[in-house]
Amino acid sequence: MKTEASNYAYSAPWKLPAKDYRRFIEDLAAMIPDPVKKLKFLNQVMGSYQKMPFYSKLCPPVAEAAARKIIIEKAKQYCPECLADNHEFIQKYGAEPRLSHVWSSLRQYNIFKSSGLLLFIWCIGLLVTSFAAILHSDYSSDMKTAYTEKGVFHSIIYPSGIPQGKTEGTGIANHSDHQNNPEQLHAYATEKTPDHNKIVTLPEPIAGMYFAYVHDMPHGRYQRFNVYSAYIPDDGVQLPAEFIAGESTGNKESVNEPATIQANVKDKKPEKQNNNIASQSLPASDTVQKKEIIPQKHFPIFIKNPIWLVEKTKEREIYSNRLQIITTHTVKNIPREYYEFFRNYSGLPMEDKTSSQIRGLLFHASESDILDFKPEMNQSIVKFSRLLIKYLCKKKSYHYFIDRFGRVYRLIYDDQAAFHAGNSIWADDDLIYLNLNHSFIGICFEGRDFVKTTPSNKEKTSDKRLPKIKPMGNSSITEVQLRSGKELTDWLRYKYRIAQYNCAPHCLASVNPKHLLIGYHLDLSRGFPFEEFGLSNKYKEPLPAITEFGFKHDNYFLKIFNGNPWAAVKISEEFLQNQAIDNNLKFHTHRKNLNKKFTRLFEWKKSHQKNKS
Amino acid sequence: MSEKTRKKNKVKISDALEQVVNPPETKNSDTHAVGVDIGTSKIVIATKEDGKEDYTSQLNAFISVDYSKFTENILKQNNISHHKRDNSLLVYGNGAAILANMLNSETRRPMRHGLLNPKEPNAIDIIKGIIDDLVPNSNNKGTQLSFSIPGAQTDNETDIIYHEAILKRHLDTKGYNSAGINEGLAVVFAELEQENFTGIGISAGGGMCNVCLAYLSVPLISFSINKGGDFIDEAVASVTGEVSTRVREIKENNLNLLQKPNNEIEDALHIYYDNLIISLVKAMKENITGKSKAPRVDAPIPIVLSGGTVKPKGFKDRFEKFLKEEEFPMEISNIKIADDPLNATAKGALIAAMYEN
Ligand SMILES: Nc1ncnc2c1ncn2[C@@H]1O[C@H](COP(=O)(O)OP(=O)(O)OP(=O)(O)O)[C@@H](O)[C@H]1O
Numbered sequence: 001m002k003t004e005a006s007n008y009a010y011s012a013p014w015k016l017p018a019k020d021y022r023r024f025i026e027d028l029a030a031m032i033p034d035p036v037k038k039l040k041f042l043n044q045v046m047g048s049y050q051k052m053p054f055y056s057k058l059c060p061p062v063a064e065a066a067a068r069k070i071i072i073e074k075a076k077q078y079c080p081e082c083l084a085d086n087h088e089f090i091q092k093y094g095a096e097p098r099l100s101h102v103w104s105s106l107r108q109y110n111i112f113k114s115s116g117l118l119l120f121i122w123c124i125g126l127l128v129t130s131f132a133a134i135l136h137s138d139y140s141s142d143m144k145t146a147y148t149e150k151g152v153f154h155s156i157i158y159p160s161g162i163p164q165g166k167t168e169g170t171g172i173a174n175h176s177d178h179q180n181n182p183e184q185l186h187a188y189a190t191e192k193t194p195d196h197n198k199i200v201t202l203p204e205p206i207a208g209m210y211f212a213y214v215h216d217m218p219h220g221r222y223q224r225f226n227v228y229s230a231y232i233p234d235d236g237v238q239l240p241a242e243f244i245a246g247e248s249t250g251n252k253e254s255v256n257e258p259a260t261i262q263a264n265v266k267d268k269k270p271e272k273q274n275n276n277i278a279s280q281s282l283p284a285s286d287t288v289q290k291k292e293i294i295p296q297k298h299f300p301i302f303i304k305n306p307i308w309l310v311e312k313t314k315e316r317e318i319y320s321n322r323l324q325i326i327t328t329h330t331v332k333n334i335p336r337e338y339y340e341f342f343r344n345y346s347g348l349p350m351e352d353k354t355s356s357q358i359r360g361l362l363f364h365a366s367e368s369d370i371l372d373f374k375p376e377m378n379q380s381i382v383k384f385s386r387l388l389i390k391y392l393c394k395k396k397s398y399h400y401f402i403d404r405f406g407r408v409y410r411l412i413y414d415d416q417a418a419f420h421a422g423n424s425i426w427a428d429d430d431l432i433y434l435n436l437n438h439s440f441i442g443i444c445f446e447g448r449d450f451v452k453t454t455p456s457n458k459e460k461t462s463d464k465r466l467p468k469i470k471p472m473g474n475s476s477i478t479e480v481q482l483r484s485g486k487e488l489t490d491w492l493r494y495k496y497r498i499a500q501y502n503c504a505p506h507c508l509a510s511v512n513p514k515h516l517l518i519g520y521h522l523d524l525s526r527g528f529p530f531e532e533f534g535l536s537n538k539y540k541e542p543l544p545a546i547t548e549f550g551f552k553h554d555n556y557f558l559k560i561f562n563g564n565p566w567a568a569v570k571i572s573e574e575f576l577q578n579q580a581i582d583n584n585l586k587f588h589t590h591r592k593n594l595n596k597k598f599t600r601l602f603e604w605k606k607s608h609q610k611n612k613s
Numbered sequence: 614m615s616e617k618t619r620k621k622n623k624v625k626i627s628d629a630l631e632q633v634v635n636p637p638e639t640k641n642s643d644t645h646a647v648g649v650d651i652g653t654s655k656i657v658i659a660t661k662e663d664g665k666e667d668y669t670s671q672l673n674a675f676i677s678v679d680y681s682k683f684t685e686n687i688l689k690q691n692n693i694s695h696h697k698r699d700n701s702l703l704v705y706g707n708g709a710a711i712l713a714n715m716l717n718s719e720t721r722r723p724m725r726h727g728l729l730n731p732k733e734p735n736a737i738d739i740i741k742g743i744i745d746d747l748v749p750n751s752n753n754k755g756t757q758l759s760f761s762i763p764g765a766q767t768d769n770e771t772d773i774i775y776h777e778a779i780l781k782r783h784l785d786t787k788g789y790n791s792a793g794i795n796e797g798l799a800v801v802f803a804e805l806e807q808e809n810f811t812g813i814g815i816s817a818g819g820g821m822c823n824v825c826l827a828y829l830s831v832p833l834i835s836f837s838i839n840k841g842g843d844f845i846d847e848a849v850a851s852v853t854g855e856v857s858t859r860v861r862e863i864k865e866n867n868l869n870l871l872q873k874p875n876n877e878i879e880d881a882l883h884i885y886y887d888n889l890i891i892s893l894v895k896a897m898k899e900n901i902t903g904k905s906k907a908p909r910v911d912a913p914i915p916i917v918l919s920g921g922t923v924k925p926k927g928f929k930d931r932f933e934k935f936l937k938e939e940e941f942p943m944e945i946s947n948i949k950i951a952d953d954p955l956n957a958t959a960k961g962a963l964i965a966a967m968y969e970n
Pocket residue numbers: 650651652653654655656726727816817818819820821822841842843861864865866919920921922923924925954955
């Protein structure tokens with residue numbers, strides 16, 4: 001079928017059809033499945049446009065009407081199915097030129113001044129012929145459209161949604177397992193306990209973590225939570241694996257078999273070994289094992305399917321995965337610039353060699369005041385978010401902010417730093433990150449897990465370090481927020497080729513560098529829906545702060561988790577132990593060495609800091 | 614050695630040569646379209662059989678060694694393509710690299726910066742030899758063949774005409790209906806089908822970088838710059854005192870542009886890689902803003918990177934970084950590395966050939 005020679009050798013400057021027509025061509029082409037046919041269609045349509053007679057310059061509407069006819073003819077030739085199904089599609093773009101269109105074009109081209117009435121009449125004549133020609137093309141009107149939006153959206157599904165419990169002053173459960181046990185979460189959320197500062201025992205079947213908090217030393221947006229509480233594992237109740245894998249208090253025995261863990265942990269990189277560990281550690285617990293042995297899924301390291309910018313206006317960017325980013329609040333900050341600490345290299349970085357590459361994503365919760373999520377509160381919710389955004393922009397706290405309606409705001413440009421995780425440690429195959437402000441992107445969900453509380457006098461005297469905050473019953477982060485979070489995560493991961501193991505909630509990276517402690521900030525310390533985000537569960541994976549630098553946790557931290565912190569902690573410690581055995585060192589010495597390594601790097605970084613933090 | 618045995622040998626060798634230079638024709642009659650990427654460092658042929666693309670390639674290089682029966686025998690035993698010319702043997706294609714390695718010397722190139730190398734007297738013969746090895750004669754009158762030609766630079770348009778004409782003539786004598794296609798456009802054809810062949814195709818090869826901005830399959834702007842993998846190899850060799858073959862080996866095997874260089878050579882590789890990318894981005898910006906009629910493309914467009922030079926880890930990131938720094942005048946939706954960077958041009962040429970069919 002050699003109808004026309006190809007036009008790709010055509011060398012004269014190309015004339016492009018008007019915007020409407022270009023759209024028309026694009027949309028038709030998008031429906032042609034065969035690449036060669038698509039190429040033929042496009043090339044011949046564009047080619048014939050080049051061969052438009054000279055009067056096209058004088059009377060573009062006429063020429064374009066003719067062009068439209070060619071377009072449709074070619075589309076019929078190369079993809080008859082496409083047109084057959086798309087009568088409405090053609091109507092949408094208008095197979096016939098509209099009079100108003102012609103009129104405005106005529107004015108635009110100043111036809112009266114330049115060519116006079118005669119030419120005008122001539123044009124009209126041509127127009128009429130084109131009209132006649134076009135009207136002859138017949139498309140029966142009962143055909144339906146097959147034209148759909150290109151974007152595909154995969155929503156995150158929760159079995160029964162994230163419950164919005166009556167939280168104010170009531171709840172004492174955390175929201176850690178809302179993806180596993182939504183029913184149960186409801187139960188906690190509505191449970192009232194008069195005394196938050198006591199170990200609480202609740203009747204079956206409500207089991208889980210019960211918290212009572214102190215918050216001392218307000219620290220920027222964050223508070224340090226000091227917690228003491230009880231852990232009431234009830235036999236027969238499903239518990240998330242991370243709790244079971246951890247050490248338990250009370251009548252529960254430690255469920256980990258060190259031998260099994262060693263087999264898995266040895267000689268492997270922390271971010272890759274995790275999956276087996278959590279599940280491997282379970283068998284010893286006979287009450288819950290059967291329900292909980294769900295090996296973690298494999299998650300691809302990178303996002304392969306392209307996500308691209310579809311449209312950009314002054315106010316927002318729209319991406320092919322439905323993500324919308326509001327750009328009106330974006331402010332500038334210092335450029336990204338950080339030293340690279342190579343993981344398998346004990347030396348210090350070169351002083352003049354810095355990087356600005358984006359390596360990961362860190363999720364935060366704003367821990368700001370949260371209003372009930374219901375229609376009556378609408379105005380206040382909006383106002384709160386607005387104020388918060390203003391504040392965060394001033395502080396240059398995060399790169400992205402997701403308000404309670406799931407709207408995504410870019411607060412700081414991607415290529416600049418944001419002050420979201422200064423004292424934090426993370427690591428991947430190549431590098432160790434001692435501060436994530438410059439190497440990671442900070443994404444903040446508007447929401448909080450904790451509320452302030454005032455301990456009674458009696459308690460004040462009994463324990464100086466009593467909790468001053470208590471959990472809200474469940475996370476206030478809404479489902480739409482998570483949905484937008486997922487879209488944003490996917491896009492950023494695609495765009496910057498961010499590995500899945502470099503996406504984590506802030507709590508797992510945050511440290512106290514002075515005392516070499518993990519868990520300095522604890523936002524999103526429970527229930528982050530990793531799996532829905534296409535990420536492996538980082539609560540169950542070794543923590544770089546421990547595996548690389550031998551960080552510890554203190555009693556406060558343990559109390560927060562009621563002696564059962566993330567499985568990650570235990571796994572990391574096991575990892576350290578194995579490392580010590582491998583290196584023929586005492587555990588203690590090994591940890592000390594790692595601590596020293598940290599101090600050396602940290603001091604060096606501090607002395608080279610300026611803005612290269 | 615007696616006169617008799619020598620004669621006998623001669624006969625044998627010429628037989629062998631006959632066989633190697635004109636390899637027996639196979640699987641040719643069924644192919645209706647062929648795409649050929651005639652690159653500075655490699656010639657790749659793409660065909661499609663049973664709906665599956667198939668690629669074969671030969672190094673576009675040769676080495677000239679003094680004629681001796683011994684050498685010739687080795688070549689013959691190893692089935693290495695060569696020509697005998699006066700008192701020397703011209704060994705070309707993949708075998709050239711093997712031999713160069715054996716003799717600890719360097720290969721020469723019949724092409725330079727994407728075009729026939731005017732300083733190489735044997736250039737045309739060598740290229741013909743390699744093409745003959747790769748592209749079987751066509752029994753089907755009128756089988757379409759598209760071959761890549763580089764984009765123009767300010768002063769080489771006439772050279773391109775010559776280059777294209779020589780290649781076309783040779784390919785036509787093999788029974789094809791052949792036509793040249795701009796290398797950058799071929800990359801667009803190969804990689805941007807989903808985007809309606811709209812976007813910027815870049816092929817960063819051995820001799821040059823080719824760029825083409827296409828809109829709905831029509832090339833709006835295409836050009837090339839004279840820097841490619843060879844430039845990097847030579848520049849690094851020159852400042853480090855290492856031979857460029859060795860530099861290339863390091864470059865191709867374990868270069869990571871994101872990681873701190875481990876030694877002087879890697880450091881130099883980083884420097885020249887950055888230099889190449891900056892030149893490329895600058896040229897892109899100039900060519901696009903320089904046109905009096907900047908193309909009115911409405912939506913953000915994608916960029917696809919292909920060619921051997923984009924293969925080291927981190928190339929995309931560096932490219933993106935410099936693109937951003939240069940404040941590129943068009944909105945970019947997405948930058949990606951071609952699925953198969955070494956074969957993208959050949960694949961695009963094949964699509965172009967299928968089009969003509
Ligand atoms: N893995 C790799 N890493 C780095 N460079 C590579 C790699 N593989 C190939 N190259 C380089 O890519 C170049 C060859 O690429 P390619 O085959 O695309 O070029 P070409 O098409 O022959 O040349 P051109 O298009 O410039 O005429 C050589 O310089 C080679 O050293």
